[in-house]
Amino acid sequence: MSKETNISAKYKIAAEAISKAGGTPIPANETLLKILTYFINEDEVDFVTAFKDQKSQTMEQLKASSGLSEEEILAKVKSLSGKGVIFDQPNTAGVMVYRLLPLINVGTFEYNFMGKIENNERNREISDLFTKLFQEFAYLIDENYDSLVPMLMQAPPVDRTVPLHENKTTGKPVTIVINRPVEGHVERIVPTQEVEDIIMKFDKIALGHCFCRHYKDISGKPCKQTDERETCFTFGKSARYTAAQGFARMITREEALDVLRRSEEAGLVHKAYHPNFNSSKDETSICNCCKCCCGNSMENMFVPIVNETNYLAKVSKDLCSSCGTCVEKCHTDACYIGDDGKADRIEEHCIGCGVCAAFCPEDAISLIEGKRIVRIPPKRKR
DSSP states (O other): OOHHHHHHHHHHHHHHHHHTSSSSOOOOOHHHHHHHHHHSOTTTHHHHHTTSSOSEEOHHHHHHHHOOOHHHHHHHHHHHHTTTSEEEEEOTTSOEEEEEOOSSSSSHHHHHHHSOOOOSHHHHHHHHHHHHHHHHHHHHHHHTHHHHHHHHTTSOOSEEEEOOOBOTTTOSBOEEEOOSOSSSOOEEEOOOOHHHHHHHTOSOEEEEEOHHHHHHHHTTOOOSSOSOOEEEEEEHHHHHHHHHTTSSEEEOHHHHHHHHHHHHHTTOEEEEEOGGGOTTSOOSEEEEEOTTTOTTSTTTOSSOEEEEEEEEEEEOTTTOOOOOHHHHHOSSSOEEEOTTSSEEEOGGGOOOOOHHHHHOTTOOEEEEEEEEEEEEOOOOOO
16 A cells, blocks of 8 residues: 555544534545645644544543554644644543544634634635535535435534524613413513623633634635624633634633624624533533524525524514514524515524514514524525
8 A cells, every 4th residue: 555545544534533523424525635634734644543433532541542652642732733623621520631623513614714814825725625515515415305404403403592682773672571381471571691691600701703704704705794703702611722722812701792792783693502512511602693604504504504592583563664674684584574564484493593673673573482492404406
C-alpha cells in the first residue's frame, strides 16, 4: 500500500469517527475528507482515529487508545482544539476529558466560523467545500426522502426556543396565556425573563460571531436581516473552551444583555442549546438566529427542523389589521393571511419565538403557554 493510499485510508477512518460524534451524521464522502485536510494534518490523523470507538476519553484512556505519551497527546490536543476538532474541558468531577467533536451540530464548522476569520482564499475554499457538502447531504436526503425523513423527524429537539417578551411598538410585555388548570381560564400579563435569567445564572459568558451569518459572509451571501454578527453566546465550560481557542471572547452579563437587546430589535430568535439535546440540563449556548442564514431555518433546512418550545402564537382576529408584519417576520413561515383577510398561523410550524407578537403594531398576538415539540419536514426538491 502506497503512503498516499494509507493516509487516505486513515482520513476515511477519522471521517467516520467524526461523523458518529454528533447529532447529525454526515456521510464520510470525498468532500468531507477534503474538508478534514484543512483541519487535521497528516501527523494528527492517527490521533483522531484513536477516538473511533469512544468519542470522550481521559488522559489514561487516550494513552491506551493512541499509544502516545502524555506529552505527545497534549501537543496534539493543543493543535486540534485550536481548530475545533477536540473539546478539552474537565467534567463535573473535575477530571479532564478530551472529546472528539462532530463536523457540524455542534463542532468544527460552528467553532471555526464563530471566530473572526479573514475573507481570504483558504477560508473561501473551506466555505465552498461546506456548501458543497450541505448540497450533497440535501440531495441524499431528497433521493431517500421516504425512508430517511420519517426517521429524522423522530430525532430529539436540536434546540429550544426562548421567546421575545416585549412588544416593540407599545413597549409593553407580550401577553402570555397561562395554559394550565387554575380557577377558570385566566389570561394575564406575565413579563417573561427567560433569556435574561439564563444570562444571569452564568459566571462565565463568551461572545462569538453567529457562525451561520459569518459563513454566509465568506460565501458572498451576506445576511438580509441584520448587520449584527457577534450574537452567539457560550456558557460555563463551553465559554472557557471557545475563549481559550480564540473562537469567542469573555464578556460581562451587562454586555450580554445589551447584545440580547440589539438582537431582539433586529427580530432575531433566541435558541438555547443543551448538552446531548437534554433541556433538563443547563444551557451550553444561545444563538440569536435570523431567518435567512440560520442552518436550521426554512430557507436552509435539508433535514427536519426539530425544536422544543413552551409557547404557541395566537392571533386576535378582532385586533388584527391585516398589515402582514407577522408574515414578514415569521422565521418558519407559520404566519399567513387567511381567506378572511386576517392573520393566522400554522400551529404545527409555530416555534413560539414571539417575534410576531413582538412586532405586531396592533398588539394582536399573544403566546399560549405549553410545552411542545415542533417537527417540520424539509420540502421535496423534486
